[in-house]
Amino acid sequence: MNKWNTRIFSVAFLAFSINMSLYSQNKSIYKDKTRSESERVSDLISKMTLAEKIGQMNQLNFDQINKDLEEKIKKGEIGSLLNVTNAEEVNQLQQVALQQSRLGIPLIIGRDVIHGLHTIFPIPLGQAASFDDELVKNAAHIAAVESREKGINWTFAPMLDISRDARWGRIAESLGEDPYLAGRLGAAMVRGFQGNKLSDATSIAACLKHFAGYGAAEGGRDYNSTNIPIHLLRNVYLEPFRKSVEAGAATVMTSFNDNDGIPASGNSFLLKQVLRKEWNFDGFVVSDWASMSEMISHGFAADRKEVASLSANAGLDMEMVSQTYIQNLEQLVKEGKVPVQAIDELVKNILRIKIRMGLFENPFAPTGPGKTYSQAHLNAAREAAVKSAVLLKNNNQLLPLDARKKIAVIGPMADAPHDQMGTWVFDGQKEYTVTPLKALQTEYKHINYVYEPALAFSRDKNKANFEKAVNTAKQADVVVVFLGEESILSGEAHSLSNINLIGVQSDLLAALKAANKPVVLVTMAGRPLTIERDLPNADAVLYNFHPGTMGGPAIWDLLFGKANPSGKLPVTFVREVGQIPMYYNHNNTGRPGPKNPMKLDDIPLEAKQSSLGNSSFYLDSGRDPLFPFGYGLSYSSFEYKDLKLSATKIKPGEKMKVSATLTNTGKYEGTEIAQLYVRDMVGSIARPVKELKGYQKISLKPGETKLVTFELSSDDLAFYGLDLVKKAESGMFNVWVGGSSDSGLKGSFSLEQ
Ligand code: BGC
Numbered sequence: 001m002n003k004w005n006t007r008i009f010s011v012a013f014l015a016f017s018i019n020m021s022l023y024s025q026n027k028s029i030y031k032d033k034t035r036s037e038s039e040r041v042s043d044l045i046s047k048m049t050l051a052e053k054i055g056q057m058n059q060l061n062f063d064q065i066n067k068d069l070e071e072k073i074k075k076g077e078i079g080s081l082l083n084v085t086n087a088e089e090v091n092q093l094q095q096v097a098l099q100q101s102r103l104g105i106p107l108i109i110g111r112d113v114i115h116g117l118h119t120i121f122p123i124p125l126g127q128a129a130s131f132d133d134e135l136v137k138n139a140a141h142i143a144a145v146e147s148r149e150k151g152i153n154w155t156f157a158p159m160l161d162i163s164r165d166a167r168w169g170r171i172a173e174s175l176g177e178d179p180y181l182a183g184r185l186g187a188a189m190v191r192g193f194q195g196n197k198l199s200d201a202t203s204i205a206a207c208l209k210h211f212a213g214y215g216a217a218e219g220g221r222d223y224n225s226t227n228i229p230i231h232l233l234r235n236v237y238l239e240p241f242r243k244s245v246e247a248g249a250a251t252v253m254t255s256f257n258d259n260d261g262i263p264a265s266g267n268s269f270l271l272k273q274v275l276r277k278e279w280n281f282d283g284f285v286v287s288d289w290a291s292m293s294e295m296i297s298h299g300f301a302a303d304r305k306e307v308a309s310l311s312a313n314a315g316l317d318m319e320m321v322s323q324t325y326i327q328n329l330e331q332l333v334k335e336g337k338v339p340v341q342a343i344d345e346l347v348k349n350i351l352r353i354k355i356r357m358g359l360f361e362n363p364f365a366p367t368g369p370g371k372t373y374s375q376a377h378l379n380a381a382r383e384a385a386v387k388s389a390v391l392l393k394n395n396n397q398l399l400p401l402d403a404r405k406k407i408a409v410i411g412p413m414a415d416a417p418h419d420q421m422g423t424w425v426f427d428g429q430k431e432y433t434v435t436p437l438k439a440l441q442t443e444y445k446h447i448n449y450v451y452e453p454a455l456a457f458s459r460d461k462n463k464a465n466f467e468k469a470v471n472t473a474k475q476a477d478v479v480v481v482f483l484g485e486e487s488i489l490s491g492e493a494h495s496l497s498n499i500n501l502i503g504v505q506s507d508l509l510a511a512l513k514a515a516n517k518p519v520v521l522v523t524m525a526g527r528p529l530t531i532e533r534d535l536p537n538a539d540a541v542l543y544n545f546h547p548g549t550m551g552g553p554a555i556w557d558l559l560f561g562k563a564n565p566s567g568k569l570p571v572t573f574v575r576e577v578g579q580i581p582m583y584y585n586h587n588n589t590g591r592p593g594p595k596n597p598m599k600l601d602d603i604p605l606e607a608k609q610s611s612l613g614n615s616s617f618y619l620d621s622g623r624d625p626l627f628p629f630g631y632g633l634s635y636s637s638f639e640y641k642d643l644k645l646s647a648t649k650i651k652p653g654e655k656m657k658v659s660a661t662l663t664n665t666g667k668y669e670g671t672e673i674a675q676l677y678v679r680d681m682v683g684s685i686a687r688p689v690k691e692l693k694g695y696q697k698i699s700l701k702p703g704e705t706k707l708v709t710f711e712l713s714s715d716d717l718a719f720y721g722l723d724l725v726k727k728a729e730s731g732m733f734n735v736w737v738g739g740s741s742d743s744g745l746k747g748s749f750s751l752e753q
């Protein structure tokens with residue numbers, strides 16, 4: 001470049017720079033999407049008044065404010081709304097936020113989209129039975145697509161509370177009893193909701209809840225206190241959260257419970273130490289519904305002002321509905337009880353996510369036709385329902401049914417379009433639900449059937465139609481009985497102390513025996529019910545957790561063998577409610593009970609105190625559950641053979657391979673969920689008798705064999721031991737590969753430092 005050219009270039013560059021800086025003066029840095037996230041956050045926070053900051057920390061329910069909602073948004077008093085579900089309404093409110101508030105900060109619009117918005121998928125517990133990360137991810141993606149069409153950009157899911165108590169109504173919403181399974185599926189859900197980028201047009205922000213320990217509510221009574229000691233908290237209850245934070249979850253919700261006396265919304269150990277320091281979480285934390293102000297009822301805070309101070313100092317960013325922040329934080333800052341720097345940190349967490357979600361560029365719901373209830377969504381819901389069903393019993397290969405046989409369809413859940421969808425359904429319309437009966441009237445029209453509900457709903461105690469039901473059954477070759485729970489019987493604040501089939505449903509099943517026909521019991525329930533007493537009255541049992549919009553056709557697909565059941569239990573099924581809590585990954589105790597203890601009625605009169613052996617079991621219900629975690633049958637059968645370990649010793653940082661051959665020894669093509677379990681034989685604290693460390697879904701044609709290989713690394717063996725540092729401890733390990741937590745080929749290896 002010669003001298004003149006250089007001059008011309010310099011002048012041009014100068015002009016360009018002046019232009020650019022004028023441009024950026026017009027457009028604030030925080031609105032400029034070419035700037036980095038942290039530049040935008042810093043710029044915005046520097047421009048905000050204290051009141052505006054506190055406004056961002058305030059989340060209100062749409063119904064809570066009726067008249068001056070827009071006024072409040074204009075003044076910057078609201079950071080988020082939940083339960084606005086009308087796209088036009090969302091757009092109008094976002095318009096106000098963007099154009100009429102001083103800084104134009106968009107709202108984040110939340111809703112409980114738990115297992116679908118309109119197209120309803122199986123309840124999360126059902127989805128967990130699929131052990132299928134892709135399926136769960138896709139279900140969440142579809143929920144996100146339908147949500148964005150309504151302007152919803154944030155869901156309060158996944159719920160990652162480990163639950164080992166089927167009395168607790170919210171077990172329905174959980175991913176089961178195991179931290180590995182819940183962690184993997186929780187992470188898959190996060191990926192499904194959030195897509196590749198939070199700012200994509202089909203992504204919504206996920207919210208991991210309830211942090212933490214909520215599923216361990218004493219006695220299964222919702223909202224109850226929990227008493228989870230630190231090792232159990234770290235090794236079990238926090239684990240799914242850790243994995244889902246790692247998957248990039250944008251938000252976390254605190255829980256209602258107090259653990260060992262400390263309510264989660266005032267627990268700085270959880271929020272600061274674990275979430276921020278150890279896991280480097282950079283999203284924001286929202287309280288649960290009034291869980292902050294409820295710290296007064298807990299007896300943890302004297303008044304609303306103290307609530308605000310406790311939560312802000314514990315690191316809770318946004319308050320759901322109870323408004324103690326908006327009413328008290330300014331004063332608390334003045335009094336020096338909450339430093340303004342602390343507020344800045346909390347608000348920055350919220351702004352960071354709003355920026356990451358692309359809300360400053362486009363917070364609006366799209367116009368035009370959407371994909372809600374599209375055929376593709378319905379097909380996916382049907383596939384999910386198929387893969388979430390668990391075959392518990394199939395005597396004499398009664399299933400699959402011969403489609404030429406005449407079927408008696410009995411029971412209150414055969415045509416319960418509302419109840420089939422399960423808990424946490426606000427937007428799913430029952431008109432779209434395809435019940436088993438409706439599926440027979442439409443797509444399975446060629447089936448010859450007779451129908452008698454016998455009971456109007458699951459709690460109905462009127463036995464007047466039992467005789468009619470028996471006569472109907474007599475007309476058929478096989479009886480399919482649909483029993484279970486109405487959706488209102490599980491979910492939040494819907495705990496039960498008796499989890500037998502509700503009402504007189506067991507009596508109905510027993511009465512049908514009189515028809516002397518083979519009986520298939522099909523359930524639709526929100527929890528693992530205690531069905532031991534019902535098993536003798538059914539030749540086959542297909543257990544469905546509430547299967548959602550497309551449950552009906554999915555069930556017939558399975559019953560007629562168009563699909564082969566492949567689900568496995570994500571929770572232990574107890575025999576009696578009194579066995580709770582019972583879960584597969586328990587510690588061994590010093591005196592594990594015998595497999596087949598003497599039955600209560602066989603105990604001789606005046607037997608000596610110690611004659612039954614002094615070990616751990618119930619005199620009346622034994623040592624074992626009815627069905628263990630990981631259990632589930634197929635129309636085919638699978639055989640595991642030739643367990644091989646690539647090493648018998650590994651060192652920290654090393655990996656090994658554990659493999660076995662799997663053969664389909666039955667007549668049908670089928671899918672087996674192969675499971676890998678480990679037991680750390682001796683630890684600095686006692687370790688569980690088994691822990692799930694891997695699973696794979698393997699599809700096999702009849703007679704086909706495949707090699708199943710799991711990789712196991714020393715990191716997979718790590719846990720929080722006596723010193724509360726997460727690491728693998730050297731010593732012996734047992735390892736199993738099999739089709740359930742109570743079976744499998746067994747090997748062993750050691751970890752040596
Ligand atoms: C539940 C949360 C839910 C929130 C908002 C609370 O009662 O515990 O799981 O996300 O309400 O609806």
